[in-house]
Amino acid sequence: MDLIIVESPTKARTLSRFLGSGYVVEATTGHIKDLPKNKLSIDVEHDFKPDYRVVEKRSETIRKIQTASKKAKNVFIATDPDREGEAIAQHVAEIIKDKHSLRSKDQKDTKILREKTDKNLAVSQYRNIVVSRIVFHEITKNAVEEAIKNPRDVDKNLVHAQTARRVLDRLVGYKLSPLLWKKVRRGLSAGRVQTVCVRLIVEKEREIEAFKSKEYWEIFVNLQTSKTPNEQKNTFEVQLIKINDKKAEIQNKENADKVVSDLKASEYTVLDVVKREVNKSPYPPFTTSTMSQAAARIFGWSSKKTMSVAQALYEEGLITYHRTDSMNISLEAIRKTRDFIKKQYGGEYLPEKPKFYKTSSKVAQEAHEAIRPTSVNSKYELQNSRYEREGEMLYKLIWKRFVACQMTASVYDETTIDVVTEFKKERTEEIKNKYLLRVSGQIMKFDGWKILYVKVDYDKVAVDSSLRHPERSKGSFDADPAQLPDVSKDETLKLLKVIPLQKFTQPPARYTEASLIKVLEKLGIGRPSTYAPTINTIQIRNYVEKNEGKFSPTSVGIAVNDFLIGNFPDVFEYQFTAGMEEGLDKVANGEEKWVELIRDFYKPFEKKLLDVEKKAKRVAIEAEKTGEKCPECKKGDIVIRTGRFGKFLSCDKFPECKYTAKYLDKIGKKCPDCKKGEVIVKKTKKGRKFYGCSRYPKCKWASWRKPS
């Protein structure tokens, strides 16, 4: 019997199904060793030696792996092919070795026979067991069999890269958080990822505050061609785009009036009619990031919800792994999908060659495939699940996006009509300006991959606004070309109407979960497994608030942000993680020692730490005023403060006046149960919002959903 060890229990189940009886497959369920969280667990004085311990919650898992390893002939450690996976592999090797070392202690005659690395043959050998490391990037029988043919030893350099990553994050988090407890408020936290996340939100808010709206004008002209006698199709609308060969920028009413009067006094000639064919390629298959963005935009789901639903689909065997930064697709899946497309839609929907997609992210680890249905032929089934309905919605979204990514482009006919002004003879003297106006539009000639979004029954679920290409903002006015009359070069047109429109520039948009994840991914900050938890953390810490789906910073968030950015600018630079990744790559390649990497970071960091600890004053957090006067001392203002148990009301004359009161976040509705109390918004210890009655504990009504 051979033992294979993977990370995910679902993966273990899948593997044992198609590998047969010669194999036992066990899962680690993530990391099995880590730094204990109640202390720093890093010996800064002695080369940053980390104190990795077995994770308490995994003791049962570890025991199972150890027991199974005793019966095995070969142990293949098949944890994910990335940095974290290599560290888990190392830890698995250690706990297996421990088991056998224990035996050698008990029974003097059984000891480790050999522990060495050969080039091809692998391996650490204990008595009659061979332990080796294998990797595969897709869950197919082929991939696993290939992997088993190519065993290797655990890559120590890659493990060291993980150690460096882990130690760095621990040092940043566990050195800066206590500093915040001292200088700002108890219970706060800082970290390489979460602090940058808050920073993005704070800086966006400041951009919005600093934003000054500017007036501008867009001018449209309705024209008529005499060539087409057919009444309904002989008019069209063009937009002013250039004045004297320069981009038309009209900033106020005076200028707009001048242009309008010029345009009214002009004659119009067709300068050019350009027709061309435009191809629109399908979108790449989903990754965690793009899937979360799409589900947020289309269904309005939080990333946490999307990930939970995806987890259910994954466990049900309906989709591939959902925490991934990769767009790779197994060749087998591509082949089957191509067969499906040809059969279902016909050859014109099938490109000559399969389409491959590549991640643009430099920090991508690509341990898994893209998110795709495990079988394009399989019908959706997820009965008796709490996510029955949502599961279907998400599955169909994933299914379409994936099948589409292997289909041909959709083809459009694009028509662009350019019109120039000439001046009526009698006014040539007055009007010196030359105006260029344009209209362009596209009409679908061949639907290609868009057939999935137009005709297929699945469409009720995903009328997909994410699929709109961002072609609109090219400065020219788009129209449906079916509505464009057939005009020709040098033709004279009749002016019908000039339409000036006053507009104002809009402030930048606040982040949503989706746009935040997009930026984090672009910056290489955080990983697919941490996007949702990070967004959760910064809300639980009360650094940011989500209102109508948009994030804004709280006064605590702003205070902490300014303190950290002010004192530790380099750690929370947007480029810091990218720099760290570069260093980690060097460690992984054996070009640099991990201890050196950490030392180079820690030396100046520690100095700064001591400096700030000594010099920085305690930061005052601005309390929000309610506008009410204190009923006790009649002098102070009532403000909203945050204590250990959440928000409460107090007098701002504290400590002279000790008035306090409960803070009730009323939504303006009576309790549906007792009809006497008010419905208020409360938060669980974990930070989740729920609705309750203000008369609690007299009335015990509570609900996760907002009462109607």
Next chain:
DNA sequence: CAGTGAGCGAGCTTCCGCTTGACTT
């Protein structure tokens, strides 16, 4: 189901990344 803030000082809070459950007030 009272308590919260400032300060006193005991004992506590805290990171990121890998993986799932247990199941919320």
